[in-house]
Amino acid sequence: MGINRRRAPSSKVSSEKKLSGHIREFNYATLIGGRTLGGTVKRDVEDKQGNFHSVKGGKKWQIFLYRENKIESSRYLNILLPCLNAFTADSKQYFQDRSECISFKEKYISKHGKIKAKALSNEIISSHLGINSYMRSKEQLALTTQAVSDKLCNPSFLRCFLGEAIFNNDEVMYLAVEDSTFKRDKLFKVFQRDDVLDILARKLYPSVSKAGLTPSDYNVGGQKTLLRYVDGRKKDKNIVEIEIRNDSEQHYREVRFNMYSKDTLYLLLAELGGLPSRRLCEGVILYGKAVPTDF
Numbered sequence: 468m469g470i471n472r473r474r475a476p477s478s479k480v481s482s483e484k485k486l487s488g489h490i491r492e493f494n495y496a497t498l499i500g501g502r503t504l505g506g507t508v509k510r511d512v513e514d515k516q517g518n519f520h521s522v523k524g525g526k527k528w529q530i531f532l533y534r535e536n537k538i539e540s541s542r543y544l545n546i547l548l549p550c551l552n553a554f555t556a557d558s559k560q561y562f563q564d565r566s567e568c569i570s571f572k573e574k575y576i577s578k579h580g581k582i583k584a585k586a587l588s589n590e591i592i593s594s595h596l597g598i599n600s601y602m603r604s605k606e607q608l609a610l611t612t613q614a615v616s617d618k619l620c621n622p623s624f625l626r627c628f629l630g631e632a633i634f635n636n637d638e639v640m641y642l643a644v645e646d647s648t649f650k651r652d653k654l655f656k657v658f659q660r661d662d663v664l665d666i667l668a669r670k671l672y673p674s675v676s677k678a679g680l681t682p683s684d685y686n687v688g689g690q691k692t693l694l695r696y697v698d699g700r701k702k703d704k705n706i707v708e709i710e711i712r713n714d715s716e717q718h719y720r721e722v723r724f725n726m727y728s729k730d731t732l733y734l735l736l737a738e739l740g741g742l743p744s745r746r747l748c749e750g751v752i753l754y755g756k757a758v759p760t761d762f
Contacts (some may be wrong), residue, residue: 524645609689626668
């Protein structure tokens with residue numbers, strides 16, 4: 468089948484990223500005289516005062532990858548539950564119907580070409596294939612992501628939502644980012660939780676993704692919930708992308724929350740740039756409310 472449905476990195480790439488993350492956490496803990504905590508929780512490093520730090524680096528951060536039970540039990544993230552429920556619980560039927568849909572489009576491409584395949588409406592595809600859980604899930608997801616986006620228009624709720632996603636509510640106090648994407652100086656830039664949430668809640672606005680253009684797929688808009696901002700060139704850019712991961716029967720109906728490092732750093736530093744910063748030690752700079760802190 469010509470279309471590549473893999474969205475997750477290979478196991479080798481995942482292992483390399485995980486190892487890189489552990490090294491980053493160790494380096495940061497060593498610099499501030501703290502200790503690494505390990506595991507997959509939000510708190511990566513504990514400082515000498517007992518405060519927890521989330522340590523990030525690289526181009527894109529996976530803030531979380533949660534299954535249904537975690538989303539359902541969350542205080543604010545549970546607004547994403549309808550997005551999961553847009554997909555049938557029968558994963559085998561979903562992947563069977565996905566293969567049927569893509570096979571139909573690929574045969575159409577072979578006979579009529581990609582240009583005509585792109586112009587083929589979803590209504591015509593549905594009329595040929597009939598009831599199909601893959602296509603139905605995409606249509607339903609578009610409705611649920613729009614509902615999520617509408618709820619995130621409230622800045623107070625957006626702040627709480629981001630607080631649970633990034634800091635596990637009040638558990639983690641600091642976000643430490645190794646800068647390899649914005650200024651690329653490899654310094655750890657440390658921000659206090661309230662600064663991060665205040666800035667993001669004030670500057671971000673919700674949206675949903677547009678329909679894809681893959682000729683051999685069933686393209687529907689609204690497959691991702693987005694949080695965007697307007698940069699210095701008046702260009703709308705994504706900082707957060709929330710999607711449902713359906714890579715395999717083992718990784719099915721999972722919510723993935725990603726953030727882009729360069730844009731997050733740009734926004735935080737632009738908002739805090741007029742305030743004093745402090746070099747805690749070689750390799751670590753504190754900003755905003757983190758400045759008076761002694762780790």
